Amino acid sequence: MLQASQVHFCIRQRPIVDEVSLELNPGEILAVLGPNGAGKSTFFKILSGEIKCKHGSVGYNGHDIHKLKACDLAAVRAVMPQHTQVNFPFTVQEVVELGLISTKVKQPAKLIQEVLEATNTSHLKNQVFNHLSGGEKQRVQLARVLVQIWETKPFPRYLLLDEPTSSLDIAQQHAVLKILQTLKSRNIGILVILHELNLAAQYADKIALLKNGMIAKAGTVEEVLEEKILAYVFDHPIHLIKNPVTGGVLISAAAQTHTSIPTFKQA
Amino acid sequence: MITALSHTKIQSQNLTLIGFGIVLVLVVLASLSLGAYSIPFPQTLSILFDQIGIQVGTFEVQQANVLLQIRLPRILMAMLVGGGLGIAGAALQGMFRNPLVEPGLIGVSSGAALFAVIFMVIIPAAGSLAWIKTLGLPLFAFIGGLICVTAVYQLSKSQGRTDAATLILAGVAINALAGSLIGLVLFFADDSALRSFTFWSLGDLGGATWAKIPVSVTLIGVPSILLLLNSRQLNALALGEQEAFHMGVNVQQVKIRLLICSALVVGVGVSMVGMIGFVGLVVPHLIRILFGADHRLVLPGSFLLGAILLNFADLIARVIVIPAEMPIGVITALIGAPFFIWLIFNLNKSKN
Numbered sequence: 234m235l236q237a238s239q240v241h242f243c244i245r246q247r248p249i250v251d252e253v254s255l256e257l258n259p260g261e262i263l264a265v266l267g268p269n270g271a272g273k274s275t276f277f278k279i280l281s282g283e284i285k286c287k288h289g290s291v292g293y294n295g296h297d298i299h300k301l302k303a304c305d306l307a308a309v310r311a312v313m314p315q316h317t318q319v320n321f322p323f324t325v326q327e328v329v330e331l332g333l334i335s336t337k338v339k340q341p342a343k344l345i346q347e348v349l350e351a352t353n354t355s356h357l358k359n360q361v362f363n364h365l366s367g368g369e370k371q372r373v374q375l376a377r378v379l380v381q382i383w384e385t386k387p388f389p390r391y392l393l394l395d396e397p398t399s400s401l402d403i404a405q406q407h408a409v410l411k412i413l414q415t416l417k418s419r420n421i422g423i424l425v426i427l428h429e430l431n432l433a434a435q436y437a438d439k440i441a442l443l444k445n446g447m448i449a450k451a452g453t454v455e456e457v458l459e460e461k462i463l464a465y466v467f468d469h470p471i472h473l474i475k476n477p478v479t480g481g482v483l484i485s486a487a488a489q490t491h492t493s494i495p496t497f498k499q500a
Numbered sequence: 501m502i503t504a505l506s507h508t509k510i511q512s513q514n515l516t517l518i519g520f521g522i523v524l525v526l527v528v529l530a531s532l533s534l535g536a537y538s539i540p541f542p543q544t545l546s547i548l549f550d551q552i553g554i555q556v557g558t559f560e561v562q563q564a565n566v567l568l569q570i571r572l573p574r575i576l577m578a579m580l581v582g583g584g585l586g587i588a589g590a591a592l593q594g595m596f597r598n599p600l601v602e603p604g605l606i607g608v609s610s611g612a613a614l615f616a617v618i619f620m621v622i623i624p625a626a627g628s629l630a631w632i633k634t635l636g637l638p639l640f641a642f643i644g645g646l647i648c649v650t651a652v653y654q655l656s657k658s659q660g661r662t663d664a665a666t667l668i669l670a671g672v673a674i675n676a677l678a679g680s681l682i683g684l685v686l687f688f689a690d691d692s693a694l695r696s697f698t699f700w701s702l703g704d705l706g707g708a709t710w711a712k713i714p715v716s717v718t719l720i721g722v723p724s725i726l727l728l729l730n731s732r733q734l735n736a737l738a739l740g741e742q743e744a745f746h747m748g749v750n751v752q753q754v755k756i757r758l759l760i761c762s763a764l765v766v767g768v769g770v771s772m773v774g775m776i777g778f779v780g781l782v783v784p785h786l787i788r789i790l791f792g793a794d795h796r797l798v799l800p801g802s803f804l805l806g807a808i809l810l811n812f813a814d815l816i817a818r819v820i821v822i823p824a825e826m827p828i829g830v831i832t833a834l835i836g837a838p839f840f841i842w843l844i845f846n847l848n849k850s851k852n
Binding site: 314320324331381 | 594597598599732733735736738739740742743745746747748749750751788792793794
C-alpha cells in the first residue's frame with residue numbers, strides 16, 4: 234500500500250498541501266482531480282519523493298519514504314512527470330532503455346519490446362526522440378516509465394502519473410488509460426492526475442478531489458461524482474448525464490452565467 | 501530481434517572505439533618521427549621495438565634520446581591532457597545538460613589557472629621542495645577549478661534544472677573574475693614568472709618531462725576512468741535531474757562525483773601544460789554528431805578523439821615554424837574556431 238498520512242507542505246506560511254491523507258492499494262486506479270492550483274502537482278512530488286515530506290509521512294509498502302534510497306524507491310514506484318526534455322540526440326530505444334538503469338532484469342530486450350508495443354511506439358524506436366511530435370514524445374516517456382515496473386515482482390508496486398494524456402488525441406488518451414487498466418492485474422497501484430473528468434469516471438476505481446490543498450472528497454467513483462461536490466470543487470456548474478450508449482456517467486460542464494474566474498496560483 | 505539489435509549496437513560502439521585507437525596510434529607514430537630533428541620512420545619503429553627488447557634495424561643514440569627523452573613524454577602528456585579535456589567536456593556537458601558547456605567557458609580552466617598562478621608566484625619557497633612542486637601545483641589547480649565550477653553550477657541552477665542563459669552569464673562572470681585576479685597576482689610577479697606565464701596561457705607542451713608523467717597518469721587517468729563508470733548515470737541525467745531520481749539514480753552523489761573528477765582532470769591538465777581551449781567543446785560535439793548521444797560511447801570516444809586532436813595539433817605546432825614552436829593554443833583555436841562556426845552554421849541550416 235502507498236500511504237500518505239497528514240502530509241502538509243507550506244510555501245511562505247501558505248499551505249499548498251494541507252493535512253492530506255490518502256491510500257493507494259495495488260490493483261486500483263486512483264484519479265486525483267482538482268482545479269488549477271489545488272496542490273495536485275505538489276502533492277504528487279511529495280509522493281514521488283521529489284519534495285521532502287517534512288510534516289506527515291509517506292510510506293511505500295510500510296517503509297517510510299525517507300528510509301528508502303533512490304534505487305530502492307525506483308524498484309517500488311515509477312513516476313511520469315508532466316514534461317520531460319531531452320537535450321541530446323538520444324534515440325527512442327535509448328530513452329526507453331534508461332527506465333531500466335537501476336534495476337537488474339533478466340531479459341531487458343524483451344521488456345523494452347513489450348512496452349514499445351503496449352504504447353504503440355515500436356515503429357519509432359530508431360528515431361531521434363527530439364524529432365517526435367508532442368503526442369509521440371509523451372507515449373515514449375510512458376514506455377520509459379512502464380519498463381521500470383514491467384517485469385513481474387512478488388511485491389506490490391506503484392505508478393504515479395502527472396497528466397499523462399495532456400498532449401494526446403482522444404484515441405490515444407483512451408489507449409493510455411487502457412494500458413493503465415492492464416497494469417492492475419500486475420499488482421500495481423496507479424495514481425493519476427487528470428483534467429478530463431470523463432476519463433476519470435470511465436477508468437478510475439477511486440477518485441480524490443483536491444481543492445485549496447485539501448481533500449474535498451475521496452472515495453469510489455460513485456461516491457465522489459456528485460453534481461454538488463464537483464460544482465463546489467471546480468467553481469463551475471456541472472451536470473451528470475446518463476450515457477445513452479454505455480449506461481455510464483457523462484459529466485457535462487454547462488456554460489456559467491456569472492463570470493467570476495477565480496485566480497489561483499498556477500500549479 | 502531487439503537483442504540482436506542492441507548486440508550489434510555494442511559491437512559497432514566497440515568498433516568505433518577500436519577505430520579511434522588505431523588512428524591515435526598512427527598519429528602518435530607520426531608525431532614521434534616528425535619534428536625539428538627528423539627521425540626516419542623505420543628508425544622510429546626500431547627504437548620503439550628496441551625498448552621492448554626486439555632488435556630490428558639500426559639507429560643512432562641521438563635519435564633514440566630525442567625520441568625517448570623529449571618526444572615520448574611530450575606525446576604522452578598530449579594524450580593525457582587532450583583526452584582529459586575531451587572526456588571532462590563530455591561529462592560536464594552531460595551534467596549541465598547543455599552542449600555549450602566547455603571547461604574553459606564555465607570557469608574550470610581559469611579557476612585552475614588562477615590557483616596555479618597563485619601557487620607559482622606567492623609560494624616561491626615551494627620550489628625548494630621537489631615533491632611539493634610536482635604534487636602541489638596540480639592539486640592547487642584542481643582546487644581552483646573545483647571552486648569555480650561549483651560556483652557556476654550553484655549560480656545557474658534553479659529547481660533542479662540549469663538555465664542556459666544564467667549558466668553562460670555565470671561562466672562569463674567567474675572567468676572575468678579569475679582573469680582579473682590572475683592579472684593582479686602577475687602584477688606582483690617577477691620577470692621570469694611573467695614570461696613563463698605568457699607562454700603557458702596559450703598552452704605549452706614543451707615542458708613535458710618524464711618526471712611529470714606519473715603524477716599526470718594518476719591524476720588524469722584515474723578520474724577519467726571514474727567518469728567512464730558514470731556514463732549510464734549521465735544518460736539518465738540527460739532526461740532531467742528529477743527524472744533521473746525517479747529512475748533510481750542518486751543524483752546528488754553522481755553530480756558531486758562528476759564535478760570532482762572533471763575538475764581534477766582539467767585542473768591537473770592546466771597545471772601541466774596551461775590553458776588549451778576548444779578541445780573540450782568540439783570533441784564531444786563531433787562524437788555526438790557522428791555516433792549519437794549515448795554516453796557509453798561519447799565518454800571514451802571523447803577521450804580518444806581529444807588525445808588524437810591534441811597530438812595532431814602539437815605535431816603541427818612543432819613542424820610549422822621549425823626550429824621554433826607555435827603555442828599549441830593557437831593551433832587548437834585556429835582549427836577549432838572555424839570548425840565550430842561551421843558547426844553552428846550547419847545546425848541552423850538543419851533547423852530551418
